[in-house]
Amino acid sequence: MGVLPKAHEKAEVVRTMFDRIAPSYDRMNRIITLGLDQRWRRSLIAKLEVSNGDTVLDLACGTGDFAVVAQNRGARVIALDFAGAMLLAAQERCPASITLTRGDALALPLASESISVAVSGFALRNFVAISPVLEELGRVLRQGGRLGLLEVDSPQSSMLRLGHGFYFRKVVPVLGALLSDGRAYRYLPASTDYLPSDQELEEMLESAGFKSIEKQRHLGGVAQSITAVRA
Ligand SMILES: C[S@@+](CC[C@H](N)C(=O)[O-])C[C@H]1O[C@@H](n2cnc3c(N)ncnc32)[C@H](O)[C@@H]1O
Numbered sequence: 001m002g003v004l005p006k007a008h009e010k011a012e013v014v015r016t017m018f019d020r021i022a023p024s025y026d027r028m029n030r031i032i033t034l035g036l037d038q039r040w041r042r043s044l045i046a047k048l049e050v051s052n053g054d055t056v057l058d059l060a061c062g063t064g065d066f067a068v069v070a071q072n073r074g075a076r077v078i079a080l081d082f083a084g085a086m087l088l089a090a091q092e093r094c095p096a097s098i099t100l101t102r103g104d105a106l107a108l109p110l111a112s113e114s115i116s117v118a119v120s121g122f123a124l125r126n127f128v129a130i131s132p133v134l135e136e137l138g139r140v141l142r143q144g145g146r147l148g149l150l151e152v153d154s155p156q157s158s159m160l161r162l163g164h165g166f167y168f169r170k171v172v173p174v175l176g177a178l179l180s181d182g183r184a185y186r187y188l189p190a191s192t193d194y195l196p197s198d199q200e201l202e203e204m205l206e207s208a209g210f211k212s213i214e215k216q217r218h219l220g221g222v223a224q225s226i227t228a229v230r231a
Contacts, residue, residue: 003183003190010128015083017184018062022085024180026063031179032172033223038065040218041121044148044225045069047216054116057140059105059133060123064090066150067098070119078115080108105133113142121150125194130201134208141230147210148227152192155221164222168192201226 005013021028029037045066050056052074058067061079063086071077071094079094080101081087087100094100103109105120105127118137127133137147152168155161168189176185196204198215205213210228217224 003186004193007128011082014126017181017187018081018083019085021181021184022063022083022089025086025089026065028176028180028185029065031175036219036223037121038069040150040223040225041066041069044119044150044227045073047225047227048117048119048146048148050075050117055114057108057110057115057118057137059108059118059120059137060126061090061100062086062121062123064094064098064100066119066121067094070117071095071098075117078110080105105136108136108140110140112139113145115140115145116142117146117148119148119150122152124149124151125191130196131204131208134204134210138209138230143230145230146227147205147230148225150223150225151195153195153217153221153224154192156217157220160220160222164220168222 050070050073054075056070056075056077058064058070058077058079061067061081064079067077067079078099078101079090080103082102082104084102087102090100101109118141124130141147155164172189173182173186176182202213205228209231211231212229214227215224
């Protein structure tokens, strides 16, 4: 098998991979992003104006980073992931008031229009298909509900893109092999290839029922935050 699994095997490969790397996932995230991932999460939650009136879904929550940030702002939080070991790691660090749920982003176990905010960090490129997930989010968010997606991105400046490409595709796999799991940290940078272009993502969001779509670049474009409102 190459680094990127085919569509029919992707869900299983991704789930078992995250189960494997769960114990070292947080440490690797902080190392790879030099700790900036948490700043990007806090800034996205602030931009979405999450407050104590909100019910927030942290979709593909992993170890629950977004869930904790949202809960710190007083929101009621539901955090969902399909990898059991990631949820176990989340359970160890999340306050008991956060509802942790095992489930699939493609068939959310939530009632229609039952949440006011949905966030998802570094997960888009791990889904088997992005449009059906956005449609599920469009279903469970109530009208006027806010969506925030945090993902990796490719810098616009060619110099930065070159440097970042070397770091992300050459250095990160070595760090991963030394500190976690070589195969997983070859997959994670390569999985950027699954991401749609800005225009494709905007079209997917619009057809899933979202408006007011905005993109914010972080650190010259190594990461991006997308926000949108459920129409
Ligand atoms: C890169 S991790 C991101 C974790 C966390 N959101 C963060 O910001 O660090 C991607 C997560 O997506 C989850 N995932 C991938 N596909 C999923 C699906 N179809 N349903 C639920 N979770 C999924 C994986 O299990 C993994 O925990």
